[in-house]
Amino acid sequence: MGEVRPGNTPKSAETLIRMLGLPFNESLRIEEALTHRSASHERGRKKPIPNYERLEFLGDRVVGLIVSEYLLNMWPQATEGEVGQVFSTIVSTQTLASIARRMDLGSYMILGKGSHSSGERENHSLLADTFESLAAAIYCEYGLETARQVLIPWFAQPLQEILRSLEAAPPREPRRPPVTPEPEAPRSRERGRNPPNYKLLLQKWAQQHFGETAEVRLIEESGPSHQKRFVMGVFLGELLLEQATAGTKRGAGFAAMENLWQKIEDGFMPDLPQRSLPKEPTARETSPTETGEALPQEIPASAESHDLLPDSSSLPVLTFVSEKNNREEEKAVET
Known part of the structure; x- marks a missing residue:
């Protein structure tokens, strides 16, 4: 230098x-x-x-x-x-x-x-x-x-x-496309228990409140063949209630149903006319005369209690014979 x-x-x-x-x-x-x-x-x-x-x-x-x-x-x-x-x-x-x-x-x-x-x-x-x-x-x-x-x-x-x-330098290994692991189905929030059957729960809820059937449909599918992404939604008629995204249709559908059920438990209710439940028929009031039954006799409020008792002369006379008298009669007959 x-x-x-x-x-x-x-x-x-x-x-x-x-x-x-x-x-x-x-x-x-x-x-x-x-x-x-x-x-x-x-x-x-x-x-x-x-x-x-x-x-x-x-x-x-x-x-x-x-x-x-x-x-x-x-x-x-x-x-x-x-x-x-x-x-x-x-x-x-x-x-x-x-x-x-x-x-x-x-x-x-x-x-x-x-x-x-x-x-x-x-x-x-x-x-x-x-x-x-x-x-x-x-x-x-x-x-x-x-x-x-x-x-x-x-x-x-x-x-x-x-x-x-x-x-x-040692040769490098050829680069491989990243492999996205298959997402697991969402687990129940309570450990140690199987997840609820959200599909059955939603069907009962939809029938009870709206008289319709809840359906899980595919909304969108994107990504290359080795890394697909699916968007699934829960519909009530044409109304989308909830959606979720996952690497499989099953995983996305399960997540959408679970999320919707959690919202329902928190008080969610879609803005749809609810099904009116049939009213129980009221009993028609009928008069006893229409049924042919006799009217009960009314007791006068002024009647005394002893007036309600039957006449003693009409009662049967009961005769009581003692056991001692019976034995004396039997001895007399023997002699």
Whole structure:
């Protein structure tokens, strides 16, 4: 790496351009690409001079274009994934900073006093950014073809290192499409018990209140064949009461019925005319004369209680004979 001149004096931009094998033009683009923001304020006290940041934005695209084009031409049998893996490594901050060090780009950077004192010439990120701004300046001054011829050779060494590391790495297993596990049917909220028969419960509820039958229907089916999604709904006539989504029709239908029954238990009632239950027939009041029955005789309220007793003369006379008299009569007969 070259030495920076004493007093924070960088090497000239002309030296850098001639080192790259290009004819030097009196252009501010190259100096702009090498000027740090700290120096732009120190050198232009009234009006800051342009710095590398705008050119860095363009240089990022220039480097990406020439490197991706080079990889596709050099590696025609590679897949898009393989090319992308190498590309992301070769245009990384680490790789670009290593190329900038081989160019001794830090000794050409125009820094402010504070940045120079803090060692910004060896800053990893700043070196990579300055390389990109230099690529943009070469593109603007000399064209895309010249930029390609000048810059690509600097990528040869890191590219060989990347390819060797990929060859030494164990082969990756081919990616398989993700497998979505079959969703289990929703379980009862009470552990250790079988889930209720929601279909039977809903049928009884619908018949009792509306005189109709609740039905579970398919609303929507989506997704690839290995990852289907089903939307099932519970309908009362044409009215959708509840819906649910799952990986199977059965799972979605069960979830929809369970959710609806929970809502019903919480007081849900759809806005539909309810079935009117038949009234029990009221007994028709009939008079005893219509049935042919005799009217009970009324007891006068003024009658005395003894007047209600039957006449004693009409009662049968009961004669009681003692056991002693019977024995005396039997003895008399024997004698």
